[in-house]
Amino acid sequence: MAEKKVGGAGLRGQVAGKTALSTVGVSGSGLTYRGYDVKDLAENCEFEEVAYLIFYGELPTRAQLADYKGVLKGMRGLPQALKEVLERIPADAHPMDVMRTGCSMLGNLEGEESFDQQQDRANRLLAAFPSIICYWYRFSHDGVRIETETDDDSIGGHFLHMLRDEKPNALHEQVMNVSLILYAEHEFNASTFTARVCASTLSDLFSCITGAIGSLRGPLHGGANEAAMELIERFSSADEAEKELLGMLERKEKIMGFGHAVYTESDPRNAIIKQWSEKLAADVGDDVLYPVSVRCEEVMWREKKLFCNADFFHASAYHFMGIPTKLFTPIFVMSRVTGWAAHVFEQRADNRIIRPSAEYTGPELRKVVPIAERG
Numbered sequence: 001m002a003e004k005k006v007g008g009a010g011l012r013g014q015v016a017g018k019t020a021l022s023t024v025g026v027s028g029s030g031l032t033y034r035g036y037d038v039k040d041l042a043e044n045c046e047f048e049e050v051a052y053l054i055f056y057g058e059l060p061t062r063a064q065l066a067d068y069k070g071v072l073k074g075m076r077g078l079p080q081a082l083k084e085v086l087e088r089i090p091a092d093a094h095p096m097d098v099m100r101t102g103c104s105m106l107g108n109l110e111g112e113e114s115f116d117q118q119q120d121r122a123n124r125l126l127a128a129f130p131s132i133i134c135y136w137y138r139f140s141h142d143g144v145r146i147e148t149e150t151d152d153d154s155i156g157g158h159f160l161h162m163l164r165d166e167k168p169n170a171l172h173e174q175v176m177n178v179s180l181i182l183y184a185e186h187e188f189n190a191s192t193f194t195a196r197v198c199a200s201t202l203s204d205l206f207s208c209i210t211g212a213i214g215s216l217r218g219p220l221h222g223g224a225n226e227a228a229m230e231l232i233e234r235f236s237s238a239d240e241a242e243k244e245l246l247g248m249l250e251r252k253e254k255i256m257g258f259g260h261a262v263y264t265e266s267d268p269r270n271a272i273i274k275q276w277s278e279k280l281a282a283d284v285g286d287d288v289l290y291p292v293s294v295r296c297e298e299v300m301w302r303e304k305k306l307f308c309n310a311d312f313f314h315a316s317a318y319h320f321m322g323i324p325t326k327l328f329t330p331i332f333v334m335s336r337v338t339g340w341a342a343h344v345f346e347q348r349a350d351n352r353i354i355r356p357s358a359e360y361t362g363p364e365l366r367k368v369v370p371i372a373e374r375g
């Protein structure tokens with residue numbers, strides 16, 4: 001991949017503030033959360049430990065983790081008014097729109113009245129997002145009103161249990177756990193920056209997170225995991241994938257799930273989720289989707305020096321677990337709400353309203369011609 005152009009369009013490479021939460025693309029270790037390598041966290045931690053780390057600054061002790069999980073478990077239920085709103089959203093709505101509405105509606109019912117409540121409200125969102133998406137999905141698609149207050153030990157397990165009406169096996173719960181860790185935090189990406197801009201006006205947490213969901217929805221950001229799935233499922237063999245991909249590159253089409261605004265040679269999250277995708281492929285006996293994905297990776301690197309970002313192998317991994325494609329990006333929300341909220345807290349702790357300037361490119365100063373004289 002060519003050297004990244006800094007400055008100019010997209011503010012690439014510009015420092016727009018400070019954070020103690022994560023580093024992205026710093027040499028040596030591609031991605032760290034509060035000083036820990038994401039690979040280390042994905043190998044050794046549960047997602048709830050990482051959420052605790054992001055919020056409170058240190059990994060929890062066993063007792064702290066048990067307490068924290070207890071707090072989150074106690075927050076899985078949805079108020080009746082929110083359930084009624086979710087029941088009115090049609091089955092063909094985009095699930096990211098459901099997440100956005102669910103977040104906003106919860107803000108109407110249990111809003112943040114003072115910043116002293118910020119951690120409690122962030123925990124509430126972290127606990128409630130899986131319930132929100134599954135309640136809507138199961139009502140609109142299966143006509144059932146599910147119980148969201150399950151006793152599942154983990155957020156990933158809670159999500160899969162509600163989605164499929166049965167407790168997940170250990171492999172699926174572990175992959176969800178890793179996936180949620182990989183997506184949790186990523187410095188000043190577009191959705192987090194959205195949240196921080198909103199926070200800088202001293203707005204409430206629900207507004208910050210609702211705005212961030214809107215930014216994550218686009219295919220150039222979180223929506224790329226769904227777009228990657230739509231791409232790979234078009235191919236019935238690795239050879240067909242190679243042929244079609246070469247045509248797409250020739251036509252200068254964008255291939256979703258490749259490239260990155262900061263990383264220049266690889267996304268450290270890719271190797272991790274790729275490994276799990278391979279395990280899941282073996283588990284389901286897949287001999288198409290995984291080889292197709294691997295060939296796409298090889299072709300993109302060989303032809304363009306473009307590498308898979310976090311989203312590409314998430315597509316096949318989620319698919320192998322039977323998760324409908326349109327629910328892929330909402331899973332990203334279920335995880336990234338930790339990073340978003342922690343950035344909101346950081347912004348509030350040392351705030352100045354974010355208000356950059358624009359280079360003006362419009363007409364010179366001119367006089368208004370009264371409408372009667374404009375012809």
Ligand SMILES: CC(=O)SCCNC(=O)CCNC(=O)[C@H](O)C(C)(C)COP(=O)(O)OP(=O)(O)OC[C@H]1O[C@@H](n2cnc3c(N)ncnc32)[C@H](O)[C@@H]1OP(=O)(O)O
Pocket residue numbers: 004005010219220221222224253254255256257258259260261262306309310311
């Ligand atoms: C979790 C996440 O949000 S990760 C990002 C998810 N998004 C995607 O996967 C969408 C596909 N990828 C992209 O659109 C881009 O790579 C982005 C948005 C991630 C980064 O954008 P930028 O930083 O502007 O890209 P960058 O400057 O590296 O692009 C360099 C060149 O490679 C091309 N390029 C970059 N990514 C791709 C791609 N996926 N497919 C084809 N060409 C690409 C660009 O068009 C550009 O070509 P040009 O110089 O002829 O215009």
Ligand SMILES: O=C([O-])CC(=O)C(=O)O
Pocket residue numbers: 024183185186188189190221261262309310
């Ligand atoms: O950092 C970015 O621009 C996008 C990304 O990978 C993320 O938010 O996880």
